[in-house]
Amino acid sequence: xxxxxxxxxxxxxxxxxxxxxxxxxxxxxxxxxxxxxxxxxxxxxxxxxxxxxxxxxxxxxxxxxxxxxxxxxxxxxxxxxxxxxxxxxxxxxxxxxxxxxxxxxxxxxxxxxxxxxxxxxxxxxxxx
Amino acid sequence: xxxxxxxxxxxxxxxxxxxxxxxxxxxxxxxxxxxxxxxxxxxxxxxxxxxxxxxxxxxxxxxxxxxxxxxxxxxxxxxxxxxxxxxxxxxxxxxxxxxxxxxxxxxxxxxxxxxxxxxxxxxxxxxxxxxxxxxxxxxxxxxxxxxxxxxxxxxxxxxxxxxxxxxxxxx
Numbered sequence: 001x002x003x004x005x006x007x008x009x010x011x012x013x014x015x016x017x018x019x020x021x022x023x024x025x026x027x028x029x030x031x032x033x034x035x036x037x038x039x040x041x042x043x044x045x046x047x048x049x050x051x052x053x054x055x056x057x058x059x060x061x062x063x064x065x066x067x068x069x070x071x072x073x074x075x076x077x078x079x080x081x082x083x084x085x086x087x088x089x090x091x092x093x094x095x096x097x098x099x100x101x102x103x104x105x106x107x108x109x110x111x112x113x114x115x116x117x118x119x120x121x122x123x124x125x126x127x128x
Numbered sequence: 129x130x131x132x133x134x135x136x137x138x139x140x141x142x143x144x145x146x147x148x149x150x151x152x153x154x155x156x157x158x159x160x161x162x163x164x165x166x167x168x169x170x171x172x173x174x175x176x177x178x179x180x181x182x183x184x185x186x187x188x189x190x191x192x193x194x195x196x197x198x199x200x201x202x203x204x205x206x207x208x209x210x211x212x213x214x215x216x217x218x219x220x221x222x223x224x225x226x227x228x229x230x231x232x233x234x235x236x237x238x239x240x241x242x243x244x245x246x247x248x249x250x251x252x253x254x255x256x257x258x259x260x261x262x263x264x265x266x267x268x269x270x271x272x273x274x275x276x277x278x279x280x281x282x283x284x285x286x287x288x289x290x291x292x293x294x295x296x297x298x299x
Binding site for chain 1 (some may be wrong): 142143242259290
């Protein structure tokens with residue numbers, strides 16, 4: 001009995017609350033605004049953009065890639081050795097300019113000595 | 129269900145839905161309005177689909193509750209202060225009897241303040257049962273919990289509500 005009375009008391013309180021809410025509730029209105037959504041570009045736009053990028057990359061690579069035969073000839077013609085270049089050809093210079101690998105030191109030394117000989121010969125040629 | 133039918137249903141349950149949105153949003157009117165509009169959009173755009181497995185009102189209340197949860201999750205400040213700020217719950221209808229109006233205002237203020245101090249589940253259950261006159265099983269369906277769990281929350285909530293309403297203090 002007490003429980004029911006308490007429940008009735010609670011119901012009365014909620015009834016008052018409900019009447020207040022309903023009196024002040026805004027009228028129903030059709031939702032007008034759509035939430036802003038991030039729309040992804042259509043697939044064909046993405047594919048076209050990617051294709052353009054790839055084509056551009058290929059064009060740049062081929063344009064600035066391997067030099068033409070004309071360029072090679074021109075570079076060869078411009079080779080020039082200074083009269084004091086032989087001073088730069090010190091023994092074992094190749095060892096200083098490269099990273100030696102284990103087991104290949106002997107070969108590298110041979111290559112270096114050949115290089116030195118070549119340079120000495122070239123210098124002699126220039127002097128003469 | 130077609131759009132005109134959905135709109136008719138939404139309009140029919142609008143007042144109850146507004147009260148439920150208020151309860152889900154800690155009696156914050158601006159937030160409740162946003163939540164309600166978002167929920168209606170979900171329903172009308174088909175992002176929430178009524179399957180007919182329960183009453184329309186039960187299903188709609190579930191959508192509103194989930195939307196309010198999403199809304200609160202998105203706002204860090206609101207998450208930190210979910211129910212601390214209880215704004216003047218509503219501007220009361222001006223009664224011809226000032227004394228009666230004052231009493232009504234006080235009853236409402238006191239009840240919303242006490243409800244704000246209850247745990248979420250208890251508050252939701254009491255609202256659905258006492259405000260919406262739902263049965264405990266209907267309320268359990270809205271909240272997505274078992275009837276036994278709902279009954280436990282209901283009993284605890286009712287006991288706590290009585291304690292707080294009967295207690296003296298700043299209420």
